[in-house]
Amino acid sequence: MTAELSPIDNAKFVAAKRAADFVENGMKVGLGTGSTAAWLVRRLGERVRDEGLKIKGVPTSTRTAELAREVGIEVITLDEARWLDLTIDGADEFDGDLNLIKGGGGALLQEKIVATASDRMIVIADIGKQVETLGAFPLPVEVIRFGWQVTQTLIGEALVSLDVLGHDSALRMNGDTPFVTDEGNYILDLQLHRIGHARQLAMVLNQIAGVVENGLFIDICDTAIVGFGDGRVELRDINEGTIERDRLDVQENDNLFTDLTD
């Protein structure tokens, strides 16, 4: 099977493929959710099969758990793992300090719990996710279903005194019915356009009754692997202050990645 990847898919793919090199024998690894993370899981499955790589994976969603099992990765729960060596996950936006917006795929709660229970989090993303200031992507906030409209009003009131450009939010839908997360909650997508003080916003949101968690990942990630449409990848480490550049070729047998629908 050969199929041409679009430049964005190619960028996601090379970022995921390069990130898979960071996974070593014996590691307990947090497996992110989304199309970029799905490529990572497929690549790790390939390494398990071809190299006999021995890892235990903690998935951040039922979707990722299904895929990980399908490709032959041993899946364990976070409670079984207790602590992880590494989590690799995608993002909807990242800034120069590697603060992130996540949750476009609706898995932000498990993603944040898993990432914060890890020695290291590597974000994998195509270059289009890079922003000067977070906020163009609507910020997902996971809320309890009970009284969600009251929670939405309280969020709107809190936003008025915060450094953001917009105050509107929308209940995420799945067709005609509200989208329900793996934890049985709803998601409100906040149209903020620009987030001036992400740390303050994250703290204020989490103090509102009914809010379970928000999609801002502040100081959680210290390495980014950024993919470009032409196969280039950049490894950015904000602790070391280094940027390493590389280029990967998408080979024909890599096209097993193209049949992902996530």
Ligand code: 5RP
């Ligand atoms: C899921 C996420 C994803 O990492 C984020 O939405 C990026 O997805 P993709 O890799 O498909 O662009 O946060 O909750």
